[in-house]
Amino acid sequence: MDRKDWPLFEIFIRPKNGLSHKHVGSLHAADARMALDNARDVYTRRGEGVSIWAVPAASIAASDPTEKASLFDPADDKVYRHPTFYDIPADVKNI
């Protein structure tokens, strides 16, 4: 069998406990276990992380960049979602 059969995995690393996993790159591997082993060697050679996620790239559903406007515009005109929209007299404290 040729290596063409090896799927692409996206690799996410948690730099330390308390922080989220963050995308660092991708690699090809025969299966998820090999992806984790190789991600260890490729992406954490200098103490970059305490935890690795390997996610088959084919399993990721992504939004379409050409629909960016229609997807995100609706949030742009809703200033009332932000705390600064509301007027509170300066004399009122702790709010």
Next chain:
Amino acid sequence: MYTQGLDAKAEQGAQPSPRLVTEQEAALQGRFQERVDAEEKIEPRDWMPEGYRRTLVRQISQHAHSEIVGMLPEGNWITRAPTLRRKVALLAKVQDEGGHGLYLYSAAETLGVSRDELVGQLLSGKAKYSSIFNYPTPTWADIGAIGWLVDGAAIMNQVPLCRCSYGPYARAMVRICREESFHQRQGYELMLALAQGTPEQKRMAQDALNRWWWPSLMMFGPSDDQSAHSAQNMAWKIKRFSNDELRQRFVDATVPQAEFLGLTIPDPELRFNAGTGHYEFGAIDWTEFNEILKGNGPCNRERIEARRKVWDDGAWVREAATAHAAKRKQRALKKAG
């Protein structure tokens, strides 16, 4: 390392002639250029001009190949490093180069080209890689000279690439640059040890500098008036500085380092111009550079043969890994069933 302007003007004839663009395409291109001008990053699924994609695939894959081929001249010395300290450093450096190749192949793949296609291009001899790796490493001092000069030139070239307009390439370069500085420092430290050693060791260091100086200057690619893609790549913000600008920076940074080592740069025309604050240097022998790009360098054949051998010898490992993964999957299914 190592990206290099490998495409000379003569090759432009091979490019397809520009066709008429539709109004819609022109609008898309206009918007694309506005985003680039505004320093917005372009991400894999964003619209991009075909030329931008093609240029990036070529540059990133050449860069990746250079990392992988670059493991060979140094790997040559791992088993013969003089101390354990030098050996672990060299081993870690060569391992890093393999990692850099992988980051870059991954970045290239986001542009819709497959890994096997890229590796195939390298093994068939169709793809280019940095001219510098076609020189031999006959002495231990070459390992110092490579770290100091070759990685030094690479850093000069690569730091601006961290701000490249294409997101995945820029992110890969950030990782690479962070790791590259150890490469240069271990090389300089090695040169320093030799330069301060016995007369014979110092001679060895000087000999390595003599052989690596000019090839290192060539790493920045053809001079600006001969460089095929410079203007467009600057407009696309793939490239931030011209080949000649970067080469000058390298010379300015490196000459004082050579002086500290007590070694002589092999260029009788080298002199400091107090007026400009820059070093002036002699003419580069581009015939040598062009011969190497054509495949006629001292080690071109050896390098590609070594990569082919690795690929062929590693076939059983790839097959075994695939078989093992299939077996593991079967077992998991049986357990669940």
